[in-house]
Amino acid sequence: MSARVEAIGQRGTGRLVRTLLIVAAVAYVAILVLAPLGGIVWATARAGWSNVTSTLSQPDVRHSYWLTGVITVISVLFTTLFGVLTAWVLTRHHFRGRGLLNALVDLPMAVSPVIVGLMCVLLFGRGGWFEAFFASRGIQVIFALPAMILVTIFICIPFVIREVVPVLHEIGVDEEEAAKTLGASSLQTFVRVTLPSIRWGLLYGIALSTARALGEIGAVLIVSGAIQGQTETATLYIFRAFEERQEPSAYLVALSLAAISICLLVTIETLKKRKARR
Amino acid sequence: MSSEVLPIGRTRTLSPRGLRSGLGRLGLRAGALVYLGGMIALPLSAVITKGFAHGLDSFRSAMAAPGAVSAIRLTIITALVAAVVNAVFGTLLSYVLVRYRFPGRGILSAVVDLPFAIPTLVTGVMLVALYGPASPIGGWFESHGIHIVFAPLGVLLALLFVTLPFVVRTVQPVLSELDVAQEEAAEVLGASRLRTFFQVVLPALRPAIAAGTLLSFARALGEFGSIVIVSGNITNHTLTAPVFIFQLASQFRSDEAAAVSAVLFAMSFALVLITYRLAGNRGERP
Amino acid sequence: MIQESDARLIEAGKTPAVRVEHLTKHFGSFAAVDDVSFEAQEGKITALLGPSGSGKSTVLRILSGLEHSDSGRIWIMGEQLDNRSVQERHLGFVFQHYALFRHMTVRQNIAFGLVVRKESKADQTRRVDELIGLIQLKGLEDRYPDQLSGGQRQRVALARALAPRPKLLLLDEPFGALDARVRQELRKWLDQLHRELGITSLLVTHDQEEALELAHEVIVMNQGKVEQIGTSTEVYNDPRTPFVAGFVGAANVIRGVAINGRVQFGEQFLGGAQHLEDGSAAHAYVRPHDVWVGRESRNGSSSPGRIERMSDLGWVTKLQVRLPDNQLVIADVPNDKLFGLQTDDPVFVDLRKAKVFEPPGAARSDELSVA
Numbered sequence: 001m002s003a004r005v006e007a008i009g010q011r012g013t014g015r016l017v018r019t020l021l022i023v024a025a026v027a028y029v030a031i032l033v034l035a036p037l038g039g040i041v042w043a044t045a046r047a048g049w050s051n052v053t054s055t056l057s058q059p060d061v062r063h064s065y066w067l068t069g070v071i072t073v074i075s076v077l078f079t080t081l082f083g084v085l086t087a088w089v090l091t092r093h094h095f096r097g098r099g100l101l102n103a104l105v106d107l108p109m110a111v112s113p114v115i116v117g118l119m120c121v122l123l124f125g126r127g128g129w130f131e132a133f134f135a136s137r138g139i140q141v142i143f144a145l146p147a148m149i150l151v152t153i154f155i156c157i158p159f160v161i162r163e164v165v166p167v168l169h170e171i172g173v174d175e176e177e178a179a180k181t182l183g184a185s186s187l188q189t190f191v192r193v194t195l196p197s198i199r200w201g202l203l204y205g206i207a208l209s210t211a212r213a214l215g216e217i218g219a220v221l222i223v224s225g226a227i228q229g230q231t232e233t234a235t236l237y238i239f240r241a242f243e244e245r246q247e248p249s250a251y252l253v254a255l256s257l258a259a260i261s262i263c264l265l266v267t268i269e270t271l272k273k274r275k276a277r278r
Numbered sequence: 279m280s281s282e283v284l285p286i287g288r289t290r291t292l293s294p295r296g297l298r299s300g301l302g303r304l305g306l307r308a309g310a311l312v313y314l315g316g317m318i319a320l321p322l323s324a325v326i327t328k329g330f331a332h333g334l335d336s337f338r339s340a341m342a343a344p345g346a347v348s349a350i351r352l353t354i355i356t357a358l359v360a361a362v363v364n365a366v367f368g369t370l371l372s373y374v375l376v377r378y379r380f381p382g383r384g385i386l387s388a389v390v391d392l393p394f395a396i397p398t399l400v401t402g403v404m405l406v407a408l409y410g411p412a413s414p415i416g417g418w419f420e421s422h423g424i425h426i427v428f429a430p431l432g433v434l435l436a437l438l439f440v441t442l443p444f445v446v447r448t449v450q451p452v453l454s455e456l457d458v459a460q461e462e463a464a465e466v467l468g469a470s471r472l473r474t475f476f477q478v479v480l481p482a483l484r485p486a487i488a489a490g491t492l493l494s495f496a497r498a499l500g501e502f503g504s505i506v507i508v509s510g511n512i513t514n515h516t517l518t519a520p521v522f523i524f525q526l527a528s529q530f531r532s533d534e535a536a537a538v539s540a541v542l543f544a545m546s547f548a549l550v551l552i553t554y555r556l557a558g559n560r561g562e563r564p
Numbered sequence: 565m566i567q568e569s570d571a572r573l574i575e576a577g578k579t580p581a582v583r584v585e586h587l588t589k590h591f592g593s594f595a596a597v598d599d600v601s602f603e604a605q606e607g608k609i610t611a612l613l614g615p616s617g618s619g620k621s622t623v624l625r626i627l628s629g630l631e632h633s634d635s636g637r638i639w640i641m642g643e644q645l646d647n648r649s650v651q652e653r654h655l656g657f658v659f660q661h662y663a664l665f666r667h668m669t670v671r672q673n674i675a676f677g678l679v680v681r682k683e684s685k686a687d688q689t690r691r692v693d694e695l696i697g698l699i700q701l702k703g704l705e706d707r708y709p710d711q712l713s714g715g716q717r718q719r720v721a722l723a724r725a726l727a728p729r730p731k732l733l734l735l736d737e738p739f740g741a742l743d744a745r746v747r748q749e750l751r752k753w754l755d756q757l758h759r760e761l762g763i764t765s766l767l768v769t770h771d772q773e774e775a776l777e778l779a780h781e782v783i784v785m786n787q788g789k790v791e792q793i794g795t796s797t798e799v800y801n802d803p804r805t806p807f808v809a810g811f812v813g814a815a816n817v818i819r820g821v822a823i824n825g826r827v828q829f830g831e832q833f834l835g836g837a838q839h840l841e842d843g844s845a846a847h848a849y850v851r852p853h854d855v856w857v858g859r860e861s862r863n864g865s866s867s868p869g870r871i872e873r874m875s876d877l878g879w880v881t882k883l884q885v886r887l888p889d890n891q892l893v894i895a896d897v898p899n900d901k902l903f904g905l906q907t908d909d910p911v912f913v914d915l916r917k918a919k920v921f922e923p924p925g926a927a928r929s930d931e932l933s934v935a
Contacts, residue, residue: 017471018378021370021374021378022374022378022380024370025367025370025371025374025375026382026386028367028370028371029371029386029389029442032435032438032439033389033390033393033442034389036401036404036405036407036408036439037396037404038408039404039407039408039409039415040403040404040407040408042407042413043407043408043412043413044407082309082310085306085309085310085313086309086310088306089306089309090310093303093306093307097311101311101314103551103554104314104315104318104319105314105318106550107318107322107547107550108318109496109497109550110497110543110546110547110549110550111322111500111543112499112500112501112502112523112539112542112543112546113500113502113520114500114502114520114521114523114524114539115325115500115520115523115539115542115543116321117524118523118527118532118535118536118539119322119324119325120321121527121532122321122324122328122532122536123321123324125532126530128324129324154317154318154321157314157317174659174661174663175663175665175666177630177650177657177659177663178657178663178664179665179676180629180630180650180651181628181629181630181655181656181725182676182677182680182724182725182727182728183654183677183728184651184676184677185651185680186299186302188680192676193665196665196667197666197667208394208395211394211395211396211397212397214397215396215397215398215399215503216397216503217398217399217502217503217506218503218506218520218524221524222527222528235397235399235400235503238400238403239399239506239507242403242406242507247406247407247412250403251403251407254397254399254400257397257400258395258396258397258400258404261395261397262392262395262396264395265391265394265395266388269388299649
């Protein structure tokens with residue numbers, strides 16, 4: 001098949017068109033994506049090693065990394081667990097209202113992060129629907145960790161589901177049925193048969209959610225109040241450093257976030273490919 | 279025989295065992311429903327109720343704020359331009375990735391996915407690092423009268439960066455599943471490569487291209503992180519709708535913020551619904 | 565109901581291994597399985613034969629517990645199973661597309677049923693080794709399914725189903741996904757294996773040759789209903805319904821009208837229509853190798869015709885004979901019985917072995933009018 005694809009790619013108008021198309025594609029991506037990436041690497045490098053040590057020694061910076069880590073871990077765990085459950089229900093159960101559920105999954109993609117933040121304020125902020133309930137129990141939601149986690153979860157919901165649903169469709173129910181006829185319980189079937197089949201899709205979805213959670217700004221900016229050293233995440237720190245004209249620090253933290261996300265995705269892609277080649 | 283095989287989700291057994299598994303199924307289903315309903319539907323209904331609580335009054339008063347109208351106009355125009363550019367270059371990229379084998383193809387494919395990995399705020403920072411006044415490249419453009427950072431062009435670049443993968447990733451699978459035999463048949467019948475592309479390949483890709491384009495448009499409408507850095511948020515010049523909502527919210531004018539949000543959300547939601555129709559309902563596919 | 569069945573069991577003198585009574589299953593308004601009853605004997609292979617969509621796979625899936633019937637009862641080894649879950653039924657199931665666990669090796673696949681039933685490690689190893697020997701895949705234990713050929717995969721699937729020592733083996737089109745030559749080989753192998761193990765088996769297939777060759781008894785199904793139950797010889801030589809006559813083995817259909825216990829087609833007649841009313845439509849089914857062709861009329865049931873085409877298949881020649889009323893009959897004549905017949909020769913065909921039925925369409929409309 002790939003030989004035929006290759007053949008059709010090279011026939012006819014020939015090499016000139018092919019070369020032109022490839023050059024155009026590569027140039028577009030290079031200018032749009034690689035150049036800015038190069039830009040920030042260059043800008044960070046130019047600031048030198050002293051920038052690294054001075055930035056990373058600031059307690060605010062350290063705290064912001066820690067906070068980002070906490071929010072990311074909790075939100076990703078949550079969306080992974082419920083994401084797998086939801087994907088399972090969407091593909092293996094048939095019931096009225098499933099179509100509606102399916103449509104809900106993609107909604108967070110269509111909602112601006114700013115609106116997500118605003119929603120949270122409307123629910124838990126002053127005069128919000130649930131403000132009284134939590135206030136009377138002494139739980140601070142808005143301008144605190146709970147709200148920051150809630151908005152991050154909202155934004156991460158689609159990733160695991162979108163990656164796992166097509167895989168669940170593709171593997172079908174054959175192997176699951178085979179496991180049951182061999183005496184495996186539903187839980188055994190899921191853990192021993194389904195989970196290994198969806199693991200790469202699942203991991204990729206987790207990596208995408210992690211990348212998204214690490215870098216979330218719009219929603220968190222609104223619900224956190226961005227209190228320095230308290231509710232300031234890494235992205236919020238970058239935002240403030242930029243406004244305070246401490247660009248080198250902003251560059252460094254931004255680059256580190258990008259590096260973490262990229263490493264995560266590249267690792268999972270490589271693992272997936274190596275496994276597929278086996 | 280697969281036509282006879284229905285999903286394992288229907289039983290009518292009333293034995294204790296069947297009842298137990300029926301309850302388990304119901305539990306899972308309820309879990310999914312509460313998750314999506316509580317986490318997505320509920321907050322969204324809050325924005326919509328709040329936004330339209332006073333009819334369109336809140337929206338009108340928000341629109342009366344300085345720069346409001348121009349913010350919405352700028353958002354729609356830049357998102358539209360980004361979507362069109364994406365349609366063209368996204369299709370080109372997926373064609374090159376699927377149909378050509380060349381050194382560096384794997385890297386190109388990986389780079390297309392980068393915007394999914396890079397935090398949007400970092401995108402903004404990157405653009406400033408490259409085109410900002412402090413950088414030699416930025417300085418060169420400035421001296422030639424081309425303003426990127428703190429100008430609408432910067433907003434557009436940020437949107438293009440952020441939405442790059444959408445068209446590519448929706449078109450690519452369709453293109454690679456497209457039967458090469460159709461193209462071969464067209465060529466055997468005497469059609470030129472160009473004609474084959476426009477009359478055989480493109481019509482088959484049209485729904486996917488449209489879906490990817492609409493998705494990137496919807497995403498561009500709501501983009502915040504990269505723009506808030508790169509645009510400078512200058513009222514009547516580079517202020518976009520999401521940043522405008524942010525400003526309203528931080529001034530505790532949440533009624534007005536909700537009104538603008540509801541309108542912005544309605545637009546993106548409509549687009550996503552159309553995309554759904556075009557791409558076919560994922561869950562229904564057997 | 566139960567008493568009545570028990571009485572019948574005592575009468576029969578022994579318990580059938582599988583017993584299905586009035587099984588019915590609808591998908592929406594479509595009756596996939598429509599009042600199906602049958603029995604299968606212990607230690608034998610029983611085939612469910614029918615075209616796709618005839619409900620045979622659904623019957624198998626209901627037996628396994630993967631699907632639930634709307635009504636009807638199932639006994640396996642004398643035990644009523646309708647309320648048992650798949651896991652509790654402890655049956656072996658071999659799927660058409662193998663359904664091997666892609667992420668497990670051959671060994672892990674076969675061991676799966678033993679692992680989930682928490683058998684001891686030593687027992688697992690012993691049983692798996694034994695089965696790998698049985699399916700002749702020694703040396704390939706550590707391969708993954710995608711490193712095996714189709715035939716090898718199906719043998720692994722069989723070993724996996726057999727590993728937990730099921731009471732009953734259910735085979736759903738086990739050779740359906742394989743090419744013709746491998747099918748033949750595996751069929752022979754399965755036959756031999758069954759002789760060794762003697763496990764009661766139900767085989768679903770749309771391939772009549774497979775059913776006739778492997779099965780002790782054949783249950784022919786069509787449109788959710790049982791058409792006929794019998795040994796291979798019975799269903800082949802003595803079809804009870806036009807469907808069976810047409811589906812099991814190739815058959816010519818000669819269309820005519822019943823008159824005085826005979827079928828009239830054009831000016832010609834053939835016998836065997838005593839059960840049909842005068843003037844009703846009649847279809848006569850006759851197998852190509854049961855058609856006698858010669859230069860002279862043998863008796864009253866011979867009809868004149870003309871040879872239109874001859875194709876030599878090596879040991880037998882296929883003749884296309886045009887009858888006077890323009891219907892076509894195919895005859896398989898052994899080459900040593902041709903006696904120099906040529907294309908365009910006028911001949912007589914003897915159709916006395918034909919089975920006469922009411923046309924299937926007519927029977928159906930009758931049923932509908934009764935309902």
